[in-house]
Amino acid sequence: xxxxxxxxxxxxxxxxxxxxxxxxxxxxxxxxxxxxxxxxxxxxxxxxxxxxxxxxxxxxxxxxxxxxxxxxxxxxxxxxxxxxxxxxxxxxxxxxxxxxxxxxxxxxxxxxxxxxxxxxxxxxxxxxxxxxxxxxxxxxxxxxxxxxxxxxxxxxxxxxxxxxxxxxxxxxxxxxxxxxxxxxxxxxxxxxxxxxxxxxxxxxxxxxxxxxxxxxxxxxxxxxxxxxxxxxxxxxxxxxxxxxxxxxxxxxxxxxxxxxxxxxxxxxxxxxxxxxxxxxxxxxxxxxxxxxxxxxxxxxxxxxxxxxxxxxxxxxxxxxx
Amino acid sequence: xxxxxxxxxxxxxxxxxxxxxxxxxxxxxxxxxxxxxxxxxxxxxxxxxxxxxxxxxxxxxxxxxxxxxxxxxxxxxxxxxxxxxxxxxxxxxxxxxxxxxxxxxxxxxxxxxxxxxxxxxxxxxxxxxxxxxxxxxxxxxxxxxxxxxxxxxxxxxxxxxxxxxxxxxxxxxxxxxxxxxxxxxxxxxxxxxxxxxxxxxxxxxxxxxxxxxxxxxxxxxxxxxxxxxxxxxxxxxxxxxxxxxxxxxxxxxxxxxxxxxxx
Numbered sequence: 001x002x003x004x005x006x007x008x009x010x011x012x013x014x015x016x017x018x019x020x021x022x023x024x025x026x027x028x029x030x031x032x033x034x035x036x037x038x039x040x041x042x043x044x045x046x047x048x049x050x051x052x053x054x055x056x057x058x059x060x061x062x063x064x065x066x067x068x069x070x071x072x073x074x075x076x077x078x079x080x081x082x083x084x085x086x087x088x089x090x091x092x093x094x095x096x097x098x099x100x101x102x103x104x105x106x107x108x109x110x111x112x113x114x115x116x117x118x119x120x121x122x123x124x125x126x127x128x129x130x131x132x133x134x135x136x137x138x139x140x141x142x143x144x145x146x147x148x149x150x151x152x153x154x155x156x157x158x159x160x161x162x163x164x165x166x167x168x169x170x171x172x173x174x175x176x177x178x179x180x181x182x183x184x185x186x187x188x189x190x191x192x193x194x195x196x197x198x199x200x201x202x203x204x205x206x207x208x209x210x211x212x213x214x215x216x217x218x219x220x221x222x223x224x225x226x227x228x229x230x231x232x233x234x235x236x237x238x239x240x241x242x243x244x245x246x247x248x249x250x251x252x253x254x255x256x257x258x259x260x261x262x263x264x265x266x267x268x269x270x271x272x273x274x275x276x277x278x279x280x281x282x283x284x285x286x287x288x289x290x291x292x293x294x295x296x297x298x299x300x301x302x303x304x305x306x307x308x309x310x311x312x313x314x315x316x317x318x319x320x321x
Numbered sequence: 322x323x324x325x326x327x328x329x330x331x332x333x334x335x336x337x338x339x340x341x342x343x344x345x346x347x348x349x350x351x352x353x354x355x356x357x358x359x360x361x362x363x364x365x366x367x368x369x370x371x372x373x374x375x376x377x378x379x380x381x382x383x384x385x386x387x388x389x390x391x392x393x394x395x396x397x398x399x400x401x402x403x404x405x406x407x408x409x410x411x412x413x414x415x416x417x418x419x420x421x422x423x424x425x426x427x428x429x430x431x432x433x434x435x436x437x438x439x440x441x442x443x444x445x446x447x448x449x450x451x452x453x454x455x456x457x458x459x460x461x462x463x464x465x466x467x468x469x470x471x472x473x474x475x476x477x478x479x480x481x482x483x484x485x486x487x488x489x490x491x492x493x494x495x496x497x498x499x500x501x502x503x504x505x506x507x508x509x510x511x512x513x514x515x516x517x518x519x520x521x522x523x524x525x526x527x528x529x530x531x532x533x534x535x536x537x538x539x540x541x542x543x544x545x546x547x548x549x550x551x552x553x554x555x556x557x558x559x560x561x562x563x564x565x566x567x568x569x570x571x572x573x574x575x576x577x578x579x580x581x582x583x584x
Contacts, residue, residue: 103464106452110418115544118447136547137444140338141347144549152544186461187476187492194486260583281581282559283573289561299576300561301569311570319574 004036005130006151008101022161026123033125105153115147121160130154159280262312264305268293285309322376322473322494324367325433327424327454328396329357330389331444340550347444347550356392359439361507362500366469367437368400368508375472376435378402382427384412384420398510398518405431409528414540417445421453422538426531429458433495435476440465440499451499461496467503 005027009020027038102118109116120132121142132145132154145154262283268291284297285305294300301308332338332352339348356364370376381396381404383389393404407423415423428436436455441448448464455462461476468479475493481501482488510518528538536542562569562576577583 102448103452103462106417106449107456107462109449110421110453110456113418113544115416115418116447116449117545118449133549134446135553136446137332137336137338137347138334138446139553140336141340142551142553143547146546146548147544148546149544187463187490187496189488190491191489192482192486193489260577260581281577281583282556283577284559294559294561296556297559298556298581299573300559301573302561303566303569307566308570311566312573315570315574319578 005031005038007038010101018163019156019158021163023156025164026161030123030125030130034128101155105155109153114149114151114153116153117145117147118155120145120154120156123154123156263293263297264309266293267291268296322370322435322471323431323433324370324376324379325428325431325436326360326364326367326379326381326401327436327438327450328360328364328381328383328392329442330354330383330385330392331357331442334358334443340552344550345548354388354392356395357439357442359441359443359500359502362502362504363437363439364396364399364401365505365507366500369505370471371400371402380404380431380433382407382424384423393523394518395510397521398514399508400514404523406523406525407531408525409539411528411535411539411541414543415538416543416545417447417449418453419538419543421450422457422533423528423531424450425454425457426533427526430531435471435494436497438497438499440501451497455497458495461492463490463496464499465501466498467501469498469504
């Protein structure tokens with residue numbers, strides 16, 4: 001049976017995102033078990049070829065776009081269809097999640113009657129096909145995802161797979177043109193604005209207040225991927241009962257899957273744990289030695305976050321300098 | 322505008338999840354049910370448009386058995402105009418696409434021109450249904466919206482674009498919007514609303530009523546199946562660092578760099 005794996009590689013600023021390499025590496029190892037090939041595809045004309053070519057036959061396909069409209073589901077769906085159609089055999093597609101992929105892929109699945117497994121943290125080969133494993137109930141349980149359509153589409157949570165060093169393979173780059181009609185766009189991105197990102201003030205005296213209205217994102221959890229230029233932004237989310245801010249991680253906040261998660265002054269109530277459950281390393285700082293979070297943390301410090309916070313910030317700045 | 326709101330009944334967000342003996346699924350016997358929290362933001366958005374008379378009706382759509390009636394009544398008590406429950410034995414084992422097709426058919430049958438839904442359900446966490454509804458109907462979509470302006474002339478929606486920025490997306494109706502936390506503050510039902518909802522009745526539709534076959538929307542046609550349920554692996558016991566602020570901070574960073582290798 002001729003199958004292949006197609007990895008949709010998103011890029012930003014001329015560089016492929018780290019998750020593209022994660023997926024290509026994983027696809028490579030699974031392709032070896034399956035005895036098939038791996039292709040990477042990028043949905044925009046301006047993409048540069050991947051910086052780290054991997055071994056095994058890997059073709060990069062670049063998709064031209066006639067009109068540079070904002071990426072809205074229908075044009076990208078058309079591209080996605082071209083992507084699937086351009087392959088002469090059924091492909092397993094493994095795009096990474098992101099605001100565009102998450103909008104396009106379900107539509108692609110609906111349009112082509114395919115199965116889509118989202119937010120997988122593991123992928124493996126079972127009986128000649130790819131099977132995913134993913135968190136459900138906000139990470140309180142896991143389940144295997146089996147998809148019976150061909151192709152099958154999986155999206156993978158970032159930081160699920162390691163990124164190996166550059167391989168020695170070479171990639172053939174193929175351009176696939178897609179004709180888009182104006183009517184393909186039902187919605188347009190008319191503007192992009194900075195979301196105000198406030199950082200909790202840890203260096204000042206107490207009590208610290210967040211400078212933004214409640215309910216909005218409290219700054220970025222950026223320090224956590226091994227990106228050399230990572231700014232250290234603290235996302236400090238005291239527990240709800242202190243009244244400082246609403247927790248934004250947890251059941252109705254963002255799902256967090258960083259390599260490192262630092263929980264300052266967080267008790268570890270169930271709702272909060274839900275959001276950070278799959279982080280590789282968890283550090284907890286809390287004055288209460290009995291706080292449930294310490295049972296889930298890799299490293300814990302029983303102390304006042306206002307004392308430890310500034311010291312940690314200084315240490316991180318030194319370490320990442 | 323006629324607004325359809327998709328509503329899913331889910332185990333309460335603080336539920337302790339148990340797996341049944343053979344790992345074939347989650348043991349739901351002791352679970353307390355609630356309206357999917359993200360759907361509450363969608364419902365509230367619809368209700369506000371109803372309050373301001375920008376919308377002529379807010380109809381709640383829910384796929385579920387009779388036990389979902391309580392959640393639907395809650396939505397009616399908060400002010401929804403009407404509801405449709407979709408129930409069919411063939412829906413057992415349906416995947417996101419099947420559910421989306423059923424909801425889309427129901428909303429279309431009632432002439433909705435806007436569909437609001439939570440960005441994902443907190444049990445399955447798939448985040449696929451809203452986009453699949455939009456594709457099934459051929460409508461525009463904006464997902465994970467935290468600010469919204471909606472009228473007969475069109476929509477303007479704000480969504481997170483990653484890297485610290487937000488997109489503003491605009492277009493004409495009809496549209497599917499999936500809602501994120503922060504869009505609004507959902508209301509509670511008033512006592513009067515609760516009493517009125519008690520007397521309200523609404524249709525329960527089968528797949529056949531919606532013009533769908535088991536292959537199109539039911540478990541028989543499902544492409545995605547979940548199996549092999551398990552609890553998350555237990556983390557090994559952590560380590561508490563001792564010392565004052567400066568020394569524990571230094572020790573932690575050293576461990577993160579040398580032992581955990583995350584720096």
